[in-house]
Amino acid sequence: MTVLAHREIGTGSPVVFLHGNPTSSLLWRNVMPSLPGRRLAPDLIGMGDSPRPDIPYSFEDHTRYLDEWFDALSLDDVVLAGHDWGGALAADWASRHPARVRGLAFTEAVLKPMTWEEFPPAGAELFRAIKTPGVGESLVADFLSGLPPEYATSHHRPLLQWARSLPLGGEPAPVVARIEAFGRWLASSVEIPKLLVTFEPGPDTMLTPSMIEWCASAFASLEVVARPEKAGHHTPEDQPAALAATLAGWLADAVATGAVRRELQAGFGGSR
Numbered sequence: 492m493t494v495l496a497h498r499e500i501g502t503g504s505p506v507v508f509l510h511g512n513p514t515s516s517l518l519w520r521n522v523m524p525s526l527p528g529r530r531l532a533p534d535l536i537g538m539g540d541s542p543r544p545d546i547p548y549s550f551e552d553h554t555r556y557l558d559e560w561f562d563a564l565s566l567d568d569v570v571l572a573g574h575d576w577g578g579a580l581a582a583d584w585a586s587r588h589p590a591r592v593r594g595l596a597f598t599e600a601v602l603k604p605m606t607w608e609e610f611p612p613a614g615a616e617l618f619r620a621i622k623t624p625g626v627g628e629s630l631v632a633d634f635l636s637g638l639p640p641e642y643a644t645s646h647h648r649p650l651l652q653w654a655r656s657l658p659l660g661g662e663p664a665p666v667v668a669r670i671e672a673f674g675r676w677l678a679s680s681v682e683i684p685k686l687l688v689t690f691e692p693g694p695d696t697m698l699t700p701s702m703i704e705w706c707a708s709a710f711a712s713l714e715v716v717a718r719p720e721k722a723g724h725h726t727p728e729d730q731p732a733a734l735a736a737t738l739a740g741w742l743a744d745a746v747a748t749g750a751v752r753r754e755l756q757a758g759f760g761g762s763r
Contacts, residue, residue, distance in 0.1 A: 496539060497532060500530050509580050514642055517641050536552065578599075581600075589683070597687050602710075684746050
């Protein structure tokens with residue numbers, strides 16, 4: 492078993508922070524300290540300080556290593572917070588382990604298969620190039636050389652594979668199928684409180700107003716909090732204090748209330 496590297500602070504009920512591409516657990520370093528509970532943030536396989544095995548780094552690979560990490564630490568009654576692909580991985584894990592989940596929070600997350608027309612035009616042009624064999628490799632190599640030093644430890648292969656896995660125009664089909672599957676669970680899991688934190692969009696913001704509206708209409712028990720501060724795609728870097736404050740309020744309100752409600756339902760044989 493390969494154990495993922497992770498950072499951890501505090502004690503109590505676990506709150507797990509999942510990063511996306513091209514970052515690591517460092518993404519959450521300025522968000523975690525302001526929140527209660529046992530806070531954990533793993534480095535996805537091949538990223539940050541985690542091992543770099545010779546694997547394809549597919550979505551399925553990441554879920555397999557994350558499953559092992561959750562089980563190795565015996566994490567239950569978990570709140571998950573995900574950014575970018577970390578949001579997709581959080582929703583995927585929760586949909587497959589619903590009895591171990593207290594709540595889900597997202598910011599700038601991959602939560603929906605998109606058409607090319609739904610994606611911001613500048614981003615669509617870039618991702619068409621990244622998905623082109625031979626071109627994407629060169630683009631990711633250039634991109635890696637320009638990463639901030641704290642993120643430069645990540646391996647180029649998962650970064651490229653994550654970019655090529657973005658669900659655009661029905662491809663790649665296995666990733667689209669996984670996202671559609673956890674989307675059905677997000678739509679039906681009324682007992683699990685969910686939070687989507689948005690900001691005044693910057694030039695590289697991924698979640699457009701129409702996508703935010705879609706999430707609000709599609710997912711059960713979802714609260715959308717629109718912060719007035721401006722942020723680009725990497726919201727935990729751009730607005731950590733605002734994000735932490737929103738998460739803290741939601742944890743104290745919706746998640747705590749939901750946990751009490753589920754305990755009462757269990758005591759009455761699961762009736763609602």
